[in-house]
Ligand code: ADP
């Protein structure tokens with residue numbers, strides 16, 4: 001589904017990514033795990049086509065991502081600090097991408113209702129983002145990203161700013177959601193436990209290189 005081949009990305013003389021190769025299978029949830037500064041966010045941005053690699057290629061469903069126009073890449077993004085539109089209701093935030101794509105009103109309404117149900121925010125359509133908890137806001141962000149039916153969902157430390165309890169809850173919730181919708185997902189995290197609990201496959205980055213990659217149980221000795 002996503003094929004990253006020998007990608008290098010330098011800032012000045014510094015290699016943020018150094019000949020990185022990663023394969024992401026269709027429908028899987030892959031975690032990019034590593035300490036701060038290891039190149040995780042850079043790799044996610046390269047996959048999204050937001051950064052052009054100095055060397056190597058990123059192929060998404062047989063197409064070079066850097067050659068696709070942004071709106072045709074079919075990528076949904078969720079960041080640690082989600083920038084919701086604060087003057088819009090939850091409903092309008094989730095509907096945003098569909099309105100931009102000029103989908104029919106009835107279709108938008110049905111899709112938004114469905115997604116708010118899926119992320120457990122059915123009763124919150126009329127609220128504003130400031131009236132939601134941090135965890136609810138991130139669930140709204142996921143609904144917004146999923147609304148346009150992306151081929152790939154990219155999550156950059158989506159729960160990083162939340163309390164440990166809420167984070168644990170959302171992890172379990174995201175795993176269930178993924179089992180339901182099966183969208184190909186790449187998640188950046190520095191938290192090994194999060195990667196172990198959520199991911200089908202973990203790619204460990206260190207100093208801009210892939211240190212190891214495999215299923216959680218292939219990489220770590222779990223009791
Ligand atoms: P991570 O997400 O693992 O914390 P990043 O991909 O954000 O790592 O960054 C990897 C390295 O590349 C870091 O040393 C960071 O400072 C550097 N870096 C990332 N983006 C830029 C940039 N736009 N300009 C200069 N250096 C950058």
Ligand code: ADP
Pocket residue numbers: 037041156
């Ligand atoms: P994250 O928290 O996801 O690791 P950062 O806060 O490190 O992200 O980076 C946020 C933005 O700043 C990114 O667009 C990245 O390219 C840029 N950036 C990161 N490190 C540097 C750096 N050393 N010099 C310039 N820009 C940087």
